[in-house]
Amino acid sequence: MKKKINLFERFSNWSTTAAGSSAAFISAAAAVLIWAVSGPLFHYSETWQLVINTGTTIITFLMVFLIQKSQNKDSKAIHLKLNELLASHEGTSNRIVDIESLTEKELDELRRFYIRLSALAEKEHDITRTHSIDAAEENQRRKSGSRNSKSR
Numbered sequence: 001m002k003k004k005i006n007l008f009e010r011f012s013n014w015s016t017t018a019a020g021s022s023a024a025f026i027s028a029a030a031a032v033l034i035w036a037v038s039g040p041l042f043h044y045s046e047t048w049q050l051v052i053n054t055g056t057t058i059i060t061f062l063m064v065f066l067i068q069k070s071q072n073k074d075s076k077a078i079h080l081k082l083n084e085l086l087a088s089h090e091g092t093s094n095r096i097v098d099i100e101s102l103t104e105k106e107l108d109e110l111r112r113f114y115i116r117l118s119a120l121a122e123k124e125h126d127i128t129r130t131h132s133i134d135a136a137e138e139n140q141r142r143k144s145g146s147r148n149s150k151s152r
Contacts, residue, residue: 012066012069012070015066016066016067016069016070019063019066031055032052035048035051035052079098079100083097083098093135
């Protein structure tokens with residue numbers, strides 16, 4: 001399943017790994033220390049200050065995009081792994097797969113539903129009992145059907 005990775009993908013993977021290393025932190029700290037120590041040599045001039053400001057701004061600007069790319073890739077991989085777990089487990093609702101595409105309002109509604117499910121499970125005093133959306137809806141249909149037949 002491994003395919004050829006394009007040049008930017010390889011560079012992005014390498015640079016995010018390198019930027020998160022101890023060596024990168026030590027190098028950055030050393031650069032700041034050298035800059036600070038060189039202040040008296042340059043009489044704390046505007047150019048001396050501009051060097052650190054420009055350097056850190058450029059690095060920060062570029063790193064934002066690399067970090068975002070890395071986060072997007074990690075997030076996508078995690079979603080796919082969770083989707084696989086949901087899809088492969090018999091007791092889960094497949095409607096939860098791909099919920100990241102829902103709107104914020106829809107996610108809030110779903111969260112409220114799970115809060116209600118949690119409250120129901122707490123009332124049962126059985127933390128090992130599980131519910132899915134489908135199971136909860138089926139339970140609700142059965143309950144509603146039995147109420148309707150009792151009221152007749």
